Amino acid sequence: MKNRTLLLLFLCFSISANSIFPWGFFAHKRINKYAVFTLPEELIGFYKKNIEYIEEHSVDADKRRYAVKEEAPRHYIDIDYYGEHPFDSMPRKWNDAVDKYSEDTLQAYGILPWHIQIIYKRLVYAFIAKDSDKILKYSADLGHYVADAHVPLHTTLNYDGQFTGQKGIHAFWESRLPELFSENYDYLVGTAQYEYSVLDFAWETVETSHNALDSVFSFDNILSETYEKDKQYSYEKRGTKTINVRSEEYSDAYHNMLSGMVERRMRKSITSIGNLWYSAWVDAGQPILDGMQNSEAPFTEEIKIDHKITKKDARGHQH
Numbered sequence: 001m002k003n004r005t006l007l008l009l010f011l012c013f014s015i016s017a018n019s020i021f022p023w024g025f026f027a028h029k030r031i032n033k034y035a036v037f038t039l040p041e042e043l044i045g046f047y048k049k050n051i052e053y054i055e056e057h058s059v060d061a062d063k064r065r066y067a068v069k070e071e072a073p074r075h076y077i078d079i080d081y082y083g084e085h086p087f088d089s090m091p092r093k094w095n096d097a098v099d100k101y102s103e104d105t106l107q108a109y110g111i112l113p114w115h116i117q118i119i120y121k122r123l124v125y126a127f128i129a130k131d132s133d134k135i136l137k138y139s140a141d142l143g144h145y146v147a148d149a150h151v152p153l154h155t156t157l158n159y160d161g162q163f164t165g166q167k168g169i170h171a172f173w174e175s176r177l178p179e180l181f182s183e184n185y186d187y188l189v190g191t192a193q194y195e196y197s198v199l200d201f202a203w204e205t206v207e208t209s210h211n212a213l214d215s216v217f218s219f220d221n222i223l224s225e226t227y228e229k230d231k232q233y234s235y236e237k238r239g240t241k242t243i244n245v246r247s248e249e250y251s252d253a254y255h256n257m258l259s260g261m262v263e264r265r266m267r268k269s270i271t272s273i274g275n276l277w278y279s280a281w282v283d284a285g286q287p288i289l290d291g292m293q294n295s296e297a298p299f300t301e302e303i304k305i306d307h308k309i310t311k312k313d314a315r316g317h318q319h
């Protein structure tokens, strides 16, 4: 199976059409919300006061894909494009990576780890400026990109199982499974810790996600061979549309086989986001947030849909 998969991957990677189905909106909101509870005393007050904003705006980054053309590649990195040992071949630093592969190539196959570093720096500057609007905006956005980096299917050319006959696996893993089962997950993950290097952290996260892909694909393969086709899928109404989804029974079997993977990745997302919010504040010199001016109406980014951006440019669906 593995060889066939690889062969198909290498035959098919002419254009990376990585469709960004995000962690479902549902999971993004939950992850950003619980990250607030990892924060130490000096920070938690401010974040709790604004927890609704942090939760609601966890998905702005995905909405922006339909407003800004450059947005899509910020949500993934198809790291397997870069050969058999991509984490050895790819330089971690942006300038070195551009020198080696060209900026066009990096943009074509995704820039997620570097974008985490950019948003992190913006958050540090927002803390230095004690600009509460920007602290909230960049905290919500950073939460989004960090959570995306925890999703195995955001790290591969075969992002939706399209090369291995497993179409739909992206939304199945990151939307359907959390929607069905995450009510019983444990979201208390402890207190935020300082991260010394955001870029190293981002790369290590992507690598861990990528290493989980083998299970993500192979368990679905094994199960789909044991289940009769008509038991694998069911139809569900979403608004006015009827969509074809993995059946509850099949989802349950797959979720069991993954033995806690989705919960572990959600928990790790929460820890990571808390760590980076906290580290950005430390890097900014630990400004005191209590006396910070807080605008009446929290800053809301106006996201204007650009109708020239096609679904293909935006690379995705909304959930």
Ligand SMILES: [Zn+2]
Pocket (backbone or CB within 6 Å): 020, 021, 022, 023, 061, 062, 075, 144, 148
């Ligand atoms: Zn995303």
